[in-house]
């Protein structure tokens with residue numbers, strides 16, 4: 001284990017498996033509503049390939065128990081491209097801020113990113129979080145994009161506006177199914193694998209139309225898609241809607257839209273990805289998402305995140321969050337989903 005002793009009575013070191021409990025406690029000191037436990041964090045880390053964590057702890061006399069006062073995490077960004085872009089997350093104990101802990105963690109993670117051949121490092125902060133914005137600006141980050149969280153009040157949603165959508169699709173030969181039904185109908189392991197691969201192919205192609213500050217990549221590898229999406233314990237297979245075009249041989253998939261349960265937030269569902277193949281988008285057959293509200297009667301809320309690249313100068317009065325891009329020391333300048 002490599003340990004860097006920083007000034008100010010603390011040390012930054014690699015994360016160890018025994019740190020999960022301390023990390024949860026640290027997150028709760030930062031945010032008392034933080035609802036993940038150590039098992040959730042472990043699961044997140046297992047699913048996130050290539051994740052790097054560093055922690056800061058008080059320097060303590062030998063034999064005394066150490067105390068985590070900060071944590072930082074690096075995750076690869078991209079759609080299957082070689083990971084040259086990384087996202088940075090930092091949290092410092094509220095009682096220990098403005099003493100260089102965040103800066104030391106950031107430097108350690110910048111160094112880890114450079115070791116991995118990174119060209120870009122991205123941080124994220126709410127636009128109301130003046131400390132984080134000042135921190136990122138001081139370290140050379142410049143604004144790249146803003147994102148908004150959209151919340152749908154399902155109880156107040158009026159499905160009447162979309163009443164004819166499924167019928168219109170059916171008239172055009174397109175049927176809406178669910179992943180749950182497709183997997184049951186598939187029957188054999190071989191057929192199940194074929195459905196999963198077709199879903200993956202559909203998402204890889206349709207996500208190319210999603211606005212992104214990142215250059216297009218080859219798409220998420222199948223194995224990673226299975227691990228991070230299809231085998232996510234929060235995925236709702238009966239809320240995973242698929243559109244099949246029965247006018248074509250083999251009734252290929254044309255679109256998808258899926259939901260996750262929000263961990264420990266009862267009554268809340270999260271929107272995963274919604275995508276339609278370009279040829280169907282042009283034909284204005286984009287109605288599959290109307291079914292997304294069907295599995296959540298009784299008023300759960302559905303959340304979705306949207307990101308839009310911005311090239312104009314930032315207007316801090318708009319949007320609810322900022323994405324930033326940074327200069328990675330030595331890596332040239334600049335150019336761009338947990339704790």
Ligand SMILES: CC(C)(COP(=O)(O)OP(=O)(O)OC[C@H]1O[C@@H](n2cnc3c(N)ncnc32)[C@H](O)[C@@H]1OP(=O)(O)O)[C@@H](O)C(=O)NCCC(=O)NCCS
Pocket residue numbers: 030088089090091092093096097098099100101102103104123124125129130131132134135136138
């Ligand atoms: C953002 C955060 C990680 C900074 O950690 P920190 O240990 O306080 O940061 P440092 O002491 O290394 O601060 C370095 C510089 O950042 C800037 N900064 C940090 N906090 C600031 C604040 N509250 N107001 C103004 N500037 C601030 C200052 O320029 C500071 O240098 P200075 O103290 O010499 O003026 C910490 O506030 C935090 O954990 N916030 C909650 C989590 C979060 O928002 N993370 C998003 C960042 S990815």
